[in-house]
Amino acid sequence: MNLTDIVKKIKDKFPQEILWLTCFREEYSITVKKEKIKEILVYLKKTPSLEFxxxxxxxxxxYLGFREPRFDVVYHLMSIKYRHKIRVKAQVPEEGCCIDSITDLWATANWFERECFDMFGIIFTGHPDLRRILMPEDWNGFPLRKDYPVKSALGDKEWETYRELKETSRGWKENEK
Structure with a gap:
């Protein structure tokens, strides 16, 4: 089965859920409605002829400033048996920024979803331990959002622990003189 057949099979099974398809350099991306993401991913994983x-x-x-819904959650899947790859995207609006967790399908989703939560603020409903994984627990904001300040002039958004460290290091420099 080639990728075109796989995409056709998905379209036949979920005709109302597919928003659009793209193919670039022989890699397919399927954009779906977020409400059925888990059902679609279960189908891709458990169907014997697909086995992603x-x-x-x-x-x-x-996509801040380009379109609504603002976010896409992107799943990169592979079938080891058939050596197929596919990308599934689900659109998630900024308002009510959540999508179903898939940690019960793939154990590795646990850390991937935590990273998305930490960097983008997307909530994965049903995740067993959704908390920051890269940033400190007391960090304010989500660093990979387009509206996150790029420069360090964060003012009151600056991480408090970092502010304290800067003050302490100033004292060290003065004592060295």
């Missing part, structure tokens, strides 16, 4: 058994990655994209 390896979750390569879960990430997100922020």
């Amino acid at each position: 058994d390896y979750l390569v990655d879960v990430t997100a994209t922020d």
